[in-house]
Amino acid sequence: EVQLVESGGGLVQPGGSLRLSCAASGFIFNSYAMSWVRQAPGKGLEWVSGFSGSGGSTYYADFLKGRFTMSRDNSKNTLYLQMNSLSVEDTALYYCAKAPGRSAFDAFDIWGQGTLVTVSS
Amino acid sequence: EIVLTQSPATLSLSPGERATLSCRASQSVSRYLAWYQQKPGQAPRLLIYDASNRATGIPARFSGSGSETDFTLTISSLEPEDFAVYYCQQCSIWPLTFGGGTKVDIK
Numbered sequence: 001e002v003q004l005v006e007s008g009g010g011l012v013q014p015g016g017s018l019r020l021s022c023a024a025s026g027f028i029f030n031s032y033a034m035s036w037v038r039q040a041p042g043k044g045l046e047w048v049s050g051f052s053g054s055g056g057s058t059y060y061a062d063f064l065k066g067r068f069t070m071s072r073d074n075s076k077n078t079l080y081l082q083m084n085s086l087s088v089e090d091t092a093l094y095y096c097a098k099a100p101g102r103s104a105f106d107a108f109d110i111w112g113q114g115t116l117v118t119v120s121s
Numbered sequence: 122e123i124v125l126t127q128s129p130a131t132l133s134l135s136p137g138e139r140a141t142l143s144c145r146a147s148q149s150v151s152r153y154l155a156w157y158q159q160k161p162g163q164a165p166r167l168l169i170y171d172a173s174n175r176a177t178g179i180p181a182r183f184s185g186s187g188s189e190t191d192f193t194l195t196i197s198s199l200e201p202e203d204f205a206v207y208y209c210q211q212c213s214i215w216p217l218t219f220g221g222g223t224k225v226d227i228k
């Protein structure tokens with residue numbers, strides 16, 4: 001079964017850091033494009049970052065202003081999102097999502113259940 | 122960045138009725154548009170990709186159409202499990218963007 005399981009969310013103070021993980025199973029991890037998508041409480045979906053299946057290109061949303069870094073460890077079938085300089089506006093449920101192929105320009109056919117990040121003093 | 126505008130924001134219908142949801146892009150996305158369904162407490166589920174292709178396991182009552190800047194998701198006859206929020210997403214140009222969503226609720 002194809003599955004994505006996020007972890008690492010929690011409560012953090014403004015200005016703090018957090019690293020999210022997404023463990024993948026049931027597919028050849030390094031063959032597929034992956035992304036992080038977030039959803040603030042009661043709001044819509046917002047794409048955060050992503051890269052192609054080859055790992056050659058990494059893309060970020062402009063609003064991040066260099067605060068987040070996405071990476072992957074193909075040996076562990078795990079995706080990461082390092083989040084620094086967090087603000088209250090970053091409070092959201094963070095999903096990892098898989099594309100159906102290598103291309104980063106694609107829909108997301110598999111989603112995890114999300115990990116909640118709360119930024120508050 | 123490409124802005125996707127979904128309308129209406131809320132659609133109140135009864136089971137068995139036809140639902141027509143709209144997604145308009147601020148510039149052409151060709152046919153690189155997807156639709157998702159999200160129920161409370163659940164992750165989004167892919168319904169339609171490339172404007173009109175149903176994802177695996179999606180019932181035939183869901184259909185997508187359109188190209189360039191205007192797209193439509195149609196649910197031919199609403200089932201009780203279809204009452205949810207629906208999002209469109211463009212996959213043409215980075216950054217990938219989502220519409221604000223249309224909530225389909227029970228009239």
